[in-house]
Amino acid sequence: MYQADVMSSDERRAAASLASVFAFRMLGLFMVLPVLATYGAELDGATPLLIGMAIGAYGLTQAFLQIPFGMLSDRIGRKPVIIGGLLIFALGGLVAGQAESIHGVLAGRILQGAGAIAAAIMALVADLTRDQHRTKAMAMIGMSIGLSFAIAMVAGPLIAGFAGLAGVFYTTSVLALVGIALVGLVVPTPRQVQHHRDAGVVRGAFLPALANRDLLRLNYGIAVLHALLMACFVALPLALQEQAGLPREEHWWVYLTALLLSFVAMVPLIIYAERQRRIKRVVLGAILLLALTQPVMWLTMTSLSGLVAAIILFFTAFNVLEATMPSMLSKIAPAGSKGTAMGIYSTSQFAGAALGGILGGAVYGSFGLGGVFICCALLAISWLAIGATMGEPPYVTSYRLAVDPILVRDEALLRRVLDVPGVAEAIIVAEEAAAYIKVDTQLLDREQLDRVIAPGTNTAHTGGE
Known part of the structure; x- marks a missing residue:
């Protein structure tokens, strides 16, 4: 048990x-x-x-x-x-x-x-x-x-x-x-500060994570996604007020409507992506939708209903990507490097937000609201072109398992772990007395894995991404 x-x-x-x-x-x-x-x-x-x-x-x-x-x-x-x-x-x-x-x-x-x-x-x-x-x-x-x-x-x-x-x-x-x-x-105050490879940056994993092409695609994508968000918030409030004629005090209902409907729309897409193992298809579709909504916002600026509809589609695509991309990172990041990969990913996200605000303001000052939306569309297209080169991510789940202290320095332990059906990657970290493992849960023989890691004892596990 x-x-x-x-x-x-x-x-x-x-x-x-x-x-x-x-x-x-x-x-x-x-x-x-x-x-x-x-x-x-x-x-x-x-x-x-x-x-x-x-x-x-x-x-x-x-x-x-x-x-x-x-x-x-x-x-x-x-x-x-x-x-x-x-x-x-x-x-x-x-x-x-x-x-x-x-x-x-x-x-x-x-x-x-x-x-x-x-x-x-x-x-x-x-x-x-x-x-x-x-x-x-x-x-x-x-x-x-x-x-x-x-x-x-x-x-x-x-x-x-x-x-x-x-x-x-x-x-x-x-x-x-x-x-x-x-x-x-x-x-609560923890009894001691511990370093967890899935929650913090590991110095030795930093450069490999920066050189990983699949992770680089994700880092570029999250930077573009948040650049688009910031640039859009340079233009959208002004479009609602100046073009569609909605007083700024009433903008709240537009965002509330858009977010509620987009949350409803994104749920089945995320379920489909995970259960049917079609994350790449859903992600590329959402990026395409991001690109298409930008010129639609430009063309419908003078129509409140048309602009609201475009905002709903934008937030649907945004929310799908915001929810699925961390899951992709968890699947792609090497075992024991998820914390490092997530740190670089988050840094890319914030850098994208900063650049997006600057870009949106500069383009609006020179080319007006339409220029911002077209610039955002081009950014999304660049992401779509890069995203199209990615493969379907491995559908694996991350585990951190406590290792029997007697076994942790056994040089053959890693090979025995990798021989367990369903285990795709693994590393043993002696100083933590732990194993970081990535598994396909549909294929994993959990009982065999437990016997290998801690024979005769019960082991705990993390739940995946």
Whole structure:
């Protein structure tokens, strides 16, 4: 028998509280997106380029600091890094809220991004959950990010309509302080900081991950996806207000409608991709849809119903890609290197967000709204061309198994593990007394694997991606 597949109360508390901390922070970042293009134009010194830079600026400092902050948390502890990052984020909100010029808002957004705590939170999740429940905890955080994005798209315009752009930024600071309270009062403190290869960066795996062509395609893709998102938020709020005639205070219902319908539409696509093992087909279809929605937005700008329909299609494609690409990374990343691959992937995502804001603002300033949408379409087409060269990913699941300490230094253990039916890749990490394994669950002989890893004992396992 395996250990009971039930999270303990401490694990549930850790997962729920850390998911909430992550959500509050992302909510603060996202709330600005639907309002900065319309309200930011009233700031002193505002230009399309500077507004675009302010929209994506958080990604620049996030990209540079996320991996270093994660490594710092290995040395000084997770909670000090997380609390410090949230304090920086709160300070950024105050700086932007008090700003009367676009330059002040830009400085505040750069500060907000400097609170780069994503890697530290993921590492703390790994410290506070057993192997067999870690994926559930990570999934809770993933769902909290999606929920925070949906809430932010509605809350941003509503708060801005009531309290202005400054009110939005002050709200982000309050959310950061709530996150600090959760970390200090609710999140359990781990007995010891551990380094998990599936949740943190491994120095020896860094260069191989950068050289992996399949991972490079994913990194390019996530950078383009978030560049498109930031560039679109330079143009979409302005198109809704200036072309379709919808007051900026009422934009919330457009985003709410688009996100609700897109969530409904994406579920069957994701189920099809995973169960029928057709991820490549679904991903390429979503990229094509991204490319097609851009000229449609341009051509329907003066029709509110047409523009809303195009926004729904855009968010459907975006949500499908946002949900499936991490699963692809988990399948492609070599055994024991998922944390490193995810760190590079996240850095690419934030770098794409920064570049997308700059690109959207620059193109809008020179070529107008239509230029932004056409530029986004060309970016999506470039991704489609690169994505078409990828193969179907291996449909494998990642496991981290505790290894019997007596066996961990047995040089023949790795060969015996690889001989188990269904095992595709494996490495043995002696210092962790653990094996990182990738398996095809449809072929895996789990009982044989248990006998090989820890004969005569019960072993625990993680649940996959």
